[in-house]
Amino acid sequence: MVQHDSEVDHSAQVDNNSEMDNSAEVLLRDAIQRLSAAGVPSPRVDAEVLAAHVLDVSRGRLAAMAIAGRVLTAAQAARFTELVGERADRVPLQHLTGRAPFRHLQLRVGPGVFIPRPETEQVVQVALDQLSSMAQSRPAGWRPRVVDLGTGSGALAAAIAAEHPQAEVHAVELSAAAAAWAELNLAPLGVTLHQRDLREVPPEWEASFDVVVSNPPYIPEGMVPREEEVRVHDPELALYGGGAHGLAMPFAVIETAKRLLVPGGWFILEHAEVQAPALAARCRTDAALSAVATHQDLTGRDRATSATLDEEPASPMKEWPA
Ligand SMILES: C[S@@+](CC[C@H](N)C(=O)[O-])C[C@H]1O[C@@H](n2cnc3c(N)ncnc32)[C@H](O)[C@@H]1O
Numbered sequence: 001m002v003q004h005d006s007e008v009d010h011s012a013q014v015d016n017n018s019e020m021d022n023s024a025e026v027l028l029r030d031a032i033q034r035l036s037a038a039g040v041p042s043p044r045v046d047a048e049v050l051a052a053h054v055l056d057v058s059r060g061r062l063a064a065m066a067i068a069g070r071v072l073t074a075a076q077a078a079r080f081t082e083l084v085g086e087r088a089d090r091v092p093l094q095h096l097t098g099r100a101p102f103r104h105l106q107l108r109v110g111p112g113v114f115i116p117r118p119e120t121e122q123v124v125q126v127a128l129d130q131l132s133s134m135a136q137s138r139p140a141g142w143r144p145r146v147v148d149l150g151t152g153s154g155a156l157a158a159a160i161a162a163e164h165p166q167a168e169v170h171a172v173e174l175s176a177a178a179a180a181w182a183e184l185n186l187a188p189l190g191v192t193l194h195q196r197d198l199r200e201v202p203p204e205w206e207a208s209f210d211v212v213v214s215n216p217p218y219i220p221e222g223m224v225p226r227e228e229e230v231r232v233h234d235p236e237l238a239l240y241g242g243g244a245h246g247l248a249m250p251f252a253v254i255e256t257a258k259r260l261l262v263p264g265g266w267f268i269l270e271h272a273e274v275q276a277p278a279l280a281a282r283c284r285t286d287a288a289l290s291a292v293a294t295h296q297d298l299t300g301r302d303r304a305t306s307a308t309l310d311e312e313p314a315s316p317m318k319e320w321p322a
Pocket residue numbers: 114115116117120149150151152153154155156172173174175178196197198199214215216217218237238239
């Protein structure tokens with residue numbers, strides 16, 4: 001059981017010091033060494049996050065506790081050491097804390113669901129900017145319908161619902177395990193979750209959404225991720241996009257988006273940097289799409305593509321310019 005800072009058993013200092021040093025400072029130092037030896041990329045941060053999680057305090061408070069020479073109870077020290085061991089075995093940090101920070105949210109995550117990545121936060125920002133821009137040319141009180149295809153933990157749908165509360169947000173996920181996590185994150189925000197295949201949406205959904213967002217699987221077949229956290233713990237269904245270039249699922253998202261969007265509707269999908277030219281070309285040669293744009297992540301890499309579904313049905317002239 002997690003014990004609050006105020007409940008830390010100071011008497012444990014006497015008992016435990018006779019056998020082992022359970023001071024926060026020493027436990028953290030040992031954990032950092034153990035995580036470094038295991039090749040964990042950010043050993044200090046991970047050790048502090050795990051200790052803060054066990055003590056149910058912020059990392060800032062934990063730092064203050066360590067400086068003040070605070071001692072953990074035997075149970076807290078044992079729990080911390082157990083979690084550090086699992087992290088050294090490369091279980092994702094977010095599985096151990098049960099939470100993944102995503103924009104302003106702390107999403108519930110665990111085995112069976114893809115851990116949301118920081119670059120996806122940028123895709124959300126582009127979508128929010130687009131919603132604000134679209135609202136300017138729509139009647140007052142416009143309530144955009146947004147759908148997130150392949151929602152995983154619900155990251156994109158949850159962030160959009162939280163930050164653009166006027167939107168009616170839906171989310172689609174095929175995996176039952178992922179959908180269970182998504183439901184925990186999405187229900188409190190009023191997002192409707194549909195457990196189904198994003199390639200087989202019902203006819204009544206057609207031409208009914210203003211915005212489609214997606215971070216689909218896109219890793220090429222045979223390109224196995226190096227990090228054990230990803231290779232072993234992210235579900236295969238979340239990783240591999242299908243086909244030699246991993247583009248089968250991204251292309252499927254574009255096809256579904258075209259069916260779901262109202263004329264003038266807009267979609268964005270995340271992808272790998274190397275896939276940007278192929279996806280932009282696919283959209284530019286599609287007679288029904290226009291305003292194709294490539295978007296960079298915070299490190300300047302081309303990581304998302306967006307396009308608008310034309311207001312008018314495509315005319316043959318669009319393909320055969322004079
Ligand atoms: C790369 S993960 C992204 C999850 C989430 N959108 C995020 O950004 O954190 C892709 C998600 O698509 C789901 N998925 C894969 N194939 C699908 C399909 N045919 N229909 C619906 N969801 C699918 C996977 O289960 C996984 O949750």
